[in-house]
Amino acid sequence: MIFDEPLSPERQASSRRNFNIFNLINGLSYMCLGETVIILLAVRLHCPDSFIAALGAMLYFGYLLLPLGKITTARVGAASSQALFWVLRNVAALLVAASAVISLYWSQPFGMAVLLTGAFLFYGFRAAGVVMSQPLYGDITTNENRAAFLAATGGLFYCSCLIALTIISLLLHVSQSLWTLTGIIVVGATLGFSSSRFIRKVDETSHIRRSAAKPIRGELLMAFRNPVLRRQIMAGFAINLGVIMLVPVSMLTLKRGYGVSDTEALLYALVQFAASALMSFLAGRVAERIGPRHTILAAYALLLGVAVLWLCAPASFHWYYMILPFLLAGGATVSMSNSMIHYFLQTVPVENRVGSSMFIAVINGSGAGLAGMLLAGSLLRNTVESGISFGGLAGYRLYFLGAVLVLSPGLWIIRRLKPLPLEKRRILKSWSSTAD
Structure with a gap:
């Protein structure tokens, strides 16, 4: 929710809990969808090296969509904006998964185009989602607990990433098929959809929305x-x-x-x-x-x-x-x-x-x-x-x-x-x- 006055300590604490849960699930999701798994998928689809290099560049090229985050924040606030773009980000991840089916059963060039488009949108929607995240941190923390919160929420993200990467390694040790990689991406997208529910529960002040609306x-x-x-x-x-x-x-x-x-x-x-x-x-x-x-x-x-x-x-x-x-x-x-x-x-x-x-x-x-x-x-x-x-x-x-x-x-x-x-x-x- 968006409030005109500063958040109460209770609402700040509740928002920090929801943000921690979001980061915990998001870490699991990201490892299933991130650049390493996408590169492995492209190798499995026999994409040329120059194409895979272009996939690696999408992490940065996606910043073209960053202004969408400011525009959306000015309308619905930072938390709702990030939740929306997180849903769209995981829809894009499903496009990446669909590229495997398209490449195998229809057309490899078209499948590669879908893979590149999905990667661009995946990283682009992420950039749009986090553009106003730092002011959001300011609303849900105080000078006294901010450093501890950032360390804790970052630690949760990294720990869940490491856990997810270990599980993925074990799964691929059992089966290294293309369908295993595709299934991992689908699972990651599902986790990403669920994480958006928790970021939407984070409260904020109307100052962020007003700041985003300024030219x-x-x-x-x-x-x-x-x-x-x-x-x-x-x-x-x-x-x-x-x-x-x-x-x-x-x-x-x-x-x-x-x-x-x-x-x-x-x-x-x-x-x-x-x-x-x-x-x-x-x-x-x-x-x-x-x-x-x-x-x-x-x-x-x-x-x-x-x-x-x-x-x-x-x-x-x-x-x-x-x-x-x-x-x-x-x-x-x-x-x-x-x-x-x-x-x-x-x-x-x-x-x-x-x-x-x-x-x-x-x-x-x-x-x-x-x-x-x-x-x-x-x-x-x-x-x-x-x-x-x-x-x-x-x-x-x-x-x-x-x-x-x-x-x-x-x-x-x-x-x-x-x-x-x-x-x-x-x-x-x-x-x-x-x-x-």
């Missing part, structure tokens, strides 16, 4: 003219492009370069996700000591290290070596993301954050998504798919060599971010009430 044209113009924000946009673009070109193709290399089973592939996805979970807690402490700019720079260098590890990978499969690129990918990705948020909050005034954050998300998300699709797809077509590489693994090595050359200028772009003074390196306790 942001002036803020967007200010963001475009601000040199500090322009440098953040360039750095965020480089980061997203790096993730798009290196992380999904790492899973692809594992599957097609070494021919590992779906179960083994998911175990490495588990390693990557565990590294992300760990660094989500540690990255803030690191940024407080060396500053978010240096943290971003170091994490981006580690991300480039993923490509170097694949360049140096042995010809035969060694399970312990393969852990390394997925550890780096998981830890570097979340460190860069969290530190960019930290940097944004400390350099952008409160009154400009809604418009600026939307501007950055759309430009960096959709822009890097489009660039990543084109660059990764072109590199894969000219290395792995062209047949000039004399072997699948050698083709992927050529791909990662090209990716390092393309992405290395990102180090210079990130270095151009202005360092924060010491007193601004600590994340504000009340950040979630003002950001986004």
